[in-house]
Amino acid sequence: MTQGSNEKQGERTVVHVDAEIEDLIPGFLENRRKDIETVNKALKKGDYEAIRALGHTMKGAGGGYGFDAITDIGKSLEDAAKEKNTEEIRKRVGELSNYLERVEVVYD
Amino acid sequence: MISPAKPLILSIDDDQDMLRLIQRFLAKSGYNVITADSGLKGLKIVSKAKPNLILLDVMMPEIDGYDVCSRLQKNSETAYIPVIFVTALGEEQDKARAFSVGAVDYLVKPIQKDILIHKVHKHLKTDARWKKLQKNAVAWHERILPADFIQFKEFLFDQLTLNHEKNTNSPIRRLPKSIQYLQL
Numbered sequence: 001m002t003q004g005s006n007e008k009q010g011e012r013t014v015v016h017v018d019a020e021i022e023d024l025i026p027g028f029l030e031n032r033r034k035d036i037e038t039v040n041k042a043l044k045k046g047d048y049e050a051i052r053a054l055g056h057t058m059k060g061a062g063g064g065y066g067f068d069a070i071t072d073i074g075k076s077l078e079d080a081a082k083e084k085n086t087e088e089i090r091k092r093v094g095e096l097s098n099y100l101e102r103v104e105v106v107y108d
Numbered sequence: 109m110i111s112p113a114k115p116l117i118l119s120i121d122d123d124q125d126m127l128r129l130i131q132r133f134l135a136k137s138g139y140n141v142i143t144a145d146s147g148l149k150g151l152k153i154v155s156k157a158k159p160n161l162i163l164l165d166v167m168m169p170e171i172d173g174y175d176v177c178s179r180l181q182k183n184s185e186t187a188y189i190p191v192i193f194v195t196a197l198g199e200e201q202d203k204a205r206a207f208s209v210g211a212v213d214y215l216v217k218p219i220q221k222d223i224l225i226h227k228v229h230k231h232l233k234t235d236a237r238w239k240k241l242q243k244n245a246v247a248w249h250e251r252i253l254p255a256d257f258i259q260f261k262e263f264l265f266d267q268l269t270l271n272h273e274k275n276t277n278s279p280i281r282r283l284p285k286s287i288q289y290l291q292l
Contacts, residue, residue: 018221021132028125056167060196061125063218071218 012104017066019107028065039093052081069099115232116140118159120150122168133221147171154186161232166195174209181210190231
């Protein structure tokens with residue numbers, strides 16, 4: 001995507017982001033952490049439509065901020081929710097959680 | 109602070125992260141930006157603020173982007189505002205539907221800053237040219253007075269009479285002009 005490029009360095013995933021949006025990044029990543037809680041709650045209620053909508057939103061926003069992996073996870077979540085595939089949704093939520101722990105942002 | 113010299117862009121999207129990102133990119137490129145996090149709020153803002161261009165998400169609760177665009181098209185005051193759809197739906201039928209409800213263009217999320225700026229700039233320029241053409245057309249229309257039309261009819265009649273007489277060698281009978289018009 002335009003702003004960022006991803007590269008794995010050992011356990012860290014380094015993402016290069018446009019310095020123009022530096023102040024927006026902490027809020028964006030915090031919202032993705034909240035998404036994890038939202039999906040887990042929706043799973044308990046069997047609310048697949050909420051998960052689909054959230055996946056769709058993540059898919060749309062992630063790459064714009066430079067986080068292509070978040071767009072990919074969002075798309076997978078959206079597809080899994082359409083199929084009501086609980087196992088796949090849990091897997092993708094775990095992937096998102098892992099990514100958010102590993103990601104390191106560099107502003108260029 | 110909104111500067112009157114800069115074009116005003118309205119961004120409508122139910123995702124606050126998208127609104128913040130679009131607002132930042134456009135503001136840094138010299139545009140005034142206002143945002144709405146739902147289609148209904150967007151419609152209210154349009155009627156008051158009269159933006160120069162609208163960036164519109166498709167999938168939103170209450171009313172979706174297609175519905176918003178259709179409503180804008182039905183109102184003569186908002187029908188000419190260029191609308192660019194900004195959506196994660198990238199299928200051909202989604203694009204076709206956007207154009208069918210009146211969109212001028214389509215941007216697929218995740219957005220890329222350069223493409224966003226390019227499209228906004230392009231459509232504002234096209235809109236400005238279109239408005240100039242409309243203004244010129246009105247000016248020309250205003251310059252044609254009823255008296256001009258009568259003179260033009262008389263000129264046309266004289267030309268036809270001359271041609272007729274030249275070709276047939278027989279003069280048109282000198283009748284009152286009103287009747288002569290009827291004969292022609």
